[in-house]
Amino acid sequence: MYRSYRHGIVPAVLIGVTLVLAGCQNPFKADGSRSSPSPSGGSLTVSLETSLVSGATILPEIEMEIEAYRVRVNGPGPVQSNRINSSRTTVTFSDLAQGDWTVTVKAENSDGVVVAYGSATVEVESGATAKADVALYPLEGSGTLNIFISWPQESLDSPVIEASLVPAGGSEHDISGSFVISPTDAEASYTGLWDTGYYTLNLLLKDGDHVAWPLHVAVRIIEGEESSGVFPLTEDDLLIYGEAPPPPGAILVNLGGDLNNPYNIALDGLVENIDHGEVVTIEMTLDPASEPDEIRWYLNGMVIPGETGRSLRIGPSGVASTPGTYWLSLVVSRGTMISSRRVRFEVNPVGPYRDLSDIDFREMVSVPGGVFRQRSEGEQNSFDHSISSFEIARYQVTYELWYTVRRWAEDNGYGFARPGREGSRGRTGGQPTAQGRHEPVTMISWRDAIVWMNAYSEMSGLSPVYYEDPERTRPIRDSRAGNGIQGGEGAIDNPYLDRSAGGYRLPTEGEWQYGASYQDGTNWTPHNYASGARADHADPAATGAVAWHAGNSDTGEGKKTQPVGTKEANQLGIHDMSGNVWEWVWDWRAEYPGESQVDYRGPSFGGARVLRGVGWDDTVPVTVGFRHEDYPWNARGFGVRPARTVDLSYGIGDFGPAGGRIAYVDEADDFPWTYLEAAPAGTEWSGKPWGGYATEVGLQARGTAVGTGASNTAEIVHTFGDVEPRNNRSDYAARLAHDLIVERNGTIFDDWFLPSRDELNLMYENLHAQGLGGFGDVNYWSSSEISSLDAWRQSFDDGDRGELGKSQIRRVRAARVF
Structure with a gap:
């Protein structure tokens, strides 16, 4: 049996001890000396505070949850003691003689076993208040660390273990050579004696030079006790390398049990299996919420460079960007205490994207040209607007359609800043689910929308609309441009348009309101009505018949997006022009012009792009005239609806179908x-x-x-x-x-x-x-x-x-x- 003795780094837990004697105000002078004693005695009050909480590590084999405190005072008078429940914060001792008193505090678990100890000496003076802080430490001495690992027979050809223990605030100690490895029995074990305290165990089980299983976990050593970690691994636990496909994934979060640690760590946002291309953000929460000294994330046994915050992004541009099995470890320290958490997840390869002909809710509606009065909700200016005929989608883009086009696009040289989310609550970037695939896509920016429109056009065999060069030979294919307006000619926020192209594009603000308001070419839905409604927005029945909004989108699961097309259509047969999600349109936000316009596209430049339609959780007026705006790089509960130019007439100087003028x-x-x-x-x-x-x-x-x-x-x-x-x-x-x-x-x-x-x-x-x-x-x-x-x-x-x-x-x- 290997025994090692190291200098211990002992964690301290401060318990504030306040001793109060009646009539006593200030026992300490400015120079640190104590005031002169008086002959009378007094009372002593001990106040307790502790930050000990539960966490996950390799445990000592005793219960570490504190049940009670035994407080004892010993001095010139009779000894007094009291046992208080850990939920109590004060205990009072009366009739103490003046002089030096020693206060001792022992923390006990539910079995009466002392798990921490501290003491302090204070002088009780007549007419004064004596105060002292008692630091509780684990009992000094040493304890045993046991580690046992087993793996399936014949799964490792050349098992090797690399391991080290790092005391909190101390130097690394290599214990690799102290493991007993039995390839025949497919197991390895370690036993060692260590000083009490907190440590980080870093361990790699390897098959030759390849990491098969990583472990990064906090360890606490208790005097006279054993801290044991037993890890019976299965085939699914082992990392796969070479040509073998990854196995079905699982998530294993809570290895270990409860222990007195500085933090209880929770990891939110985790899913069992992650699709290749999906984005998952893991958020760490700590109890208590005080700021740690250090946060370290490990992936498959390696520190993740630059990741020292409370969240970690998995997926596009984050870690684990390729299919496979991953072990993720998190180690958090504060002072001399350490906590840890471990997760295993799978990034699964996805199958081929579907053909567009298999996707529902793609129909386009022909909108005849005409002239209408364009007016916004809450603004006084309006203008006569002549709109040429065009097509607009009958439905908002579903997540299924978005995902299908995005997958094709990424295989054909496109890139997206955000992969889109399934409705308001679904997965971000993952494969569509049966329950959410027909909800609208959300969490896309204006930039993502125009890039997706180009991809949708090319996937459909149509000419793209948005270009980065004046000759319209290079379609814009990437929305990853960072924050701030990118305003150069041909940049993502100021693309060249091929207005004669037959591909999909964002509708202009005028086209959107025209399509939302159209009734018969002579009559128009008023600006303060929802699209298709029979009364203004103040009528809840009329608005609720055609729109999902904050007043009706809770159907038993809280307010959320709903499948497209489940409300009544407007007079053109278009659904959800009001409600469900906000929809990006082409225009920069500005006041309307003062005179009539023909196919007005807004100002040539600005600071924010317009959104129309109102969302599922909004309380603003659900009307065809309500305008909203946001930065072109922002992505919230925003969706999109395609439009197309159908009258492919050309003027001199326009781009022709072959790309010339x-x-x-x-x-x-x-x-x-x-x-x-x-x-x-x-x-x-x-x-x-x-x-x-x-x-x-x-x-x-x-x-x-x-x-x-x-x-x-x-x-x-x-x-x-x-x-x-x-x-x-x-x-x-x-x-x-x-x-x-x-x-x-x-x-x-x-x-x-x-x-x-x-x-x-x-x-x-x-x-x-x-x-x-x-x-x-x-x-x-x-x-x-x-x-x-x-x-x-x-x-x-x-x-x-x-x-x-x-x-x-x-x-x-x-x-x-x-």
Whole structure:
């Protein structure tokens, strides 16, 4: 048997002892001396205070809960003593003679065993009050620590134990070599004699170099007693490494029992199994609530760097970010006392995300265009607002839909600041549950919402709306930007919009209120009604028929979100436009404009984004006119509802479906197509010949008017073939344009051509001269041939057009029509 003797670090528990003699006021002088005694005696009152509480460690094998205190006073007069229950705080001794008195206090458990002891000497003086503090210590001496660990047979090939004991405030003592390990019996044991006090036991059971099971736990040694830790491990307790999949998880929180410790530790927010991608925040609470000196978190036997607070985040950007089995330990110390808590949890891999066609509550509603009076609740200003037709979702985004799109997005280069929560009480980021999957998603920011809209669009095969570059080639795919307005052009709070894109987006504030108020295109729900209600918000029956709010969202489980679509729809068939959750919209918060507007999108910049609709626990007026706002990075009980632009008409300068700019619109219906789209700037070529110098293509390549570029290009490529005949180059202008392929949002565009002289001029006048399209101030080739030697070119510096030898090298920009 191993025996070790170490210098003990003895924890003290202060018990305030107040001795009171009648008529006595101040027994101590300013210099620390005592006043002169007088011949009379007096009474002595002993006041007790203790901070001993229960916690979880490896225990001594005796009951450590204090049942009573034995207080004894011994001095120049007869000895007096009293036994008081631990719930008592004072005891009084009378008729004490003046002189020095020794006060002793013994703390006993329910079996009468003394578990702590303290004493002090005070002088009782006539006409004065003597006071003293008695420090209670565990009985001095030593006690035994026993540790026994067993594991399933053949589960460890080369069992090794690394262990140390660290006394509170002291240095680490390695006890690895004192363990007796029996690989055959699959067990290990330790016995050692230690001075009384508190220690931290750090132990790693390893299989060769791999940690199989970690232990970080507080230990208390009591004089003459045994503190024993017995750990019969199962296969589920052992950490898995290599290719084996993680086993089903379990949570084991309370290893050990009660013991006098500085803290009783509770861990809130824990779940048995955590999905990969889910966020779980563990909150530590202490009893008593006094601040500890040190907090240390361990994961699988290693200290977690930088984690010294009362909470720990598991999941995205926190610890345990990959599937597997984890042991989490928490060690808290105050003075010379130590408490600990241990948890085991599983991060489970999740299956493939579902197809969108399998997800319910995705329907969109067509909203016809019109004009209505937009007015807010509690504000006097209003304006006439002309709204173009659009689509808006029939339901708020459910957590199931949010989760499905988010999972797809994360597999395709997206990132989210917050993974979303299932309703108001569900899990954050985990797989949808049967009971909560159709409740609205909450705890998402405005930034998360626009990134999710882009992902929803791409997952659905539609063009995203929000971009980080002016050419709209890089959709915004990450909402993790920190607090504070990110206001640069293309930043998360100020994205470039492709207003002609067909993808999902946030509705504007005007679109939201228009859809919430619409009845028949002539009549509108008043601003002080809930959406679809038959009376104003002061009528509880009318409002409660269409909206979940603070007055009716408690259906027996407290106020909470409810499944979408369970209240009556409004006149357009849209549910929950009032109530359940607040919904992010596009606009920055500002006062309404003073004059009529067409498709108003709010100010170009601001400090907070608008929310509409009111939530499940709000007492504000549940009306279509009530406005709320918050910072774009904040996430509370906020949800979202998609909208789409359905009238995909384009104006000059808009982005076309292939990602280029619209250079011309055929409003007179002169052609079988409507739009001329210049190719995206990133497809442009420099230093290319027209080709075929001294070779005449002929009349079929000499069209100069709008509408002739495609036929010019086809004739040139037919005549020249793979290489032009002068210099045998395959990269001649018409061939490059003809062979161009652009892929955008899953759609292939391969109908490009070299623009004619007049088409090229439209690209100059309508785009480059307006600062659009990403052209250079240089010459570009057209497809219009002049002769066997020359073709038309145009300067994008000053617009000059003229002939140029076909072997000269210039820039090339393709175009298409649709």
